[in-house]
Amino acid sequence: xxxxxxxxxxxxxxxxxxxxxxxxxxxxxxxxxxxxxxxxxxxxxxxxxxxxxxxxxxxxxxxxxxxxxxxxxxxxxxxxxxxxxxxxxxxxxxxxxxxxxxxxxxxxxxxxxxxxxxxxxxxxxxxxxxxxxxxxxxxxxxxxxxxxxxxxxxxxxxxxxxxxxxxxxxxxxxxxxxxxxxxxxxxxxxxxxxxxxxxxxxxxxxxxxxxxxxxxxxxxxxxxxxxxxxxxxxxxxxxxxxxxxxxxxxxxxxxxxxxxxxxxxxxxxxxxxxxxxxxxxxxxxxxxxxxxxxxxxxxxxxxxxxxx
Ligand SMILES: [Zn+2]
Numbered sequence: 569x570x571x572x573x574x575x576x577x578x579x580x581x582x583x584x585x586x587x588x589x590x591x592x593x594x595x596x597x598x599x600x601x602x603x604x605x606x607x608x609x610x611x612x613x614x615x616x617x618x619x620x621x622x623x624x625x626x627x628x629x630x631x632x633x634x635x636x637x638x639x640x641x642x643x644x645x646x647x648x649x650x651x652x653x654x655x656x657x658x659x660x661x662x663x664x665x666x667x668x669x670x671x672x673x674x675x676x677x678x679x680x681x682x683x684x685x686x687x688x689x690x691x692x693x694x695x696x697x698x699x700x701x702x703x704x705x706x707x708x709x710x711x712x713x714x715x716x717x718x719x720x721x722x723x724x725x726x727x728x729x730x731x732x733x734x735x736x737x738x739x740x741x742x743x744x745x746x747x748x749x750x751x752x753x754x755x756x757x758x759x760x761x762x763x764x765x766x767x768x769x770x771x772x773x774x775x776x777x778x779x780x781x782x783x784x785x786x787x788x789x790x791x792x793x794x795x796x797x798x799x800x801x802x803x804x805x806x807x808x809x810x811x812x813x814x815x816x817x818x819x820x821x822x823x824x825x826x827x828x829x830x831x832x833x834x835x836x837x838x839x840x841x842x843x844x845x846x847x848x849x850x851x852x853x854x855x856x857x858x859x860x861x862x863x864x865x866x867x868x869x870x871x872x873x874x875x876x
Pocket of ligand 1: 728
């Protein structure tokens with residue numbers, strides 16, 4: 569877990585800071601030098617803006633990064649305005665332009681590898697009501713590519729979402745990775761039925777674990793599987809003893825059904841939700857996954873929903 573924290577700090581904060589300082593402070597030999605440097609920094613920032621887990625530091629910080637990029641681009645442009653477009657003809661200059669161009673092509677290839685597929689979906693989708701209220705909710709995993717949704721490699725969970733709640737400063741918890749469950753904004757949040765439905769399965773007895781402990785033998789933990797409009801919808805990692813519905817019970821859309829917890833194969837409190845074609849799997853974790861739409865939105869990593 570320490571490695572994950574260190575990598576997140578490195579990729580979200582340290583590398584952008586180094587890149588921005590490089591763009592802002594470094595002297596250039598030509599406008600072309602500057603332009604390539606700007607593209608390197610901008611492409612990295614677009615990438616981390618899209619795939620970063622901004623609920624760790626602050627969702628709002630990702631926009632701060634874009635503002636800093638604009639300021640650094642403007643400040644450095646002022647310094648290169650009087651320079652020629654091309655650098656003097658020297659081998660060293662060509663080598664540095666070549667390296668910048670290669671890095672730009674690499675970043676374009678990286679973005680191209682997940683953007684077209686990640687933000688689109690195919691096949692029949694299901695419209696659902698968002699199952700949480702009163703607050704700002706953040707999609708940590710979502711979309712149609714493993715780069716932005718780790719569930720995507722699994723056919724049943726291809727379009728699954730992991731949802732956290734953001735506190736007033738835009739982070740999912742007080743602290744980077746606290747052990748206390750109540751330090752996570754979503755823990756104990758009331759969960760509402762996303763559709764008029766019948767409860768197919770309701771499990772209520774697994775303990776809420778101390779992060780980052782997880783129960784790999786019971787991946788869904790406490791969960792509710794409901795039948796919605798030709799699909800089965802799984803709501804997982806619920807709080808022990810919080811379910812207010814039973815199997816075969818009929819529930820109305822937006823009826824309170826449980827609370828968000830930290831049971832099953834989870835490293836911290838969050839809501840896991842996915843839909844599959846009805847009756848296509850023997851267990852709650854098998855079958856053919858279906859895209860879910862909430863108010864016509866296909867949610868992906870860094871999607872945010874404001875609910876009063
Ligand atoms: Zn999940």
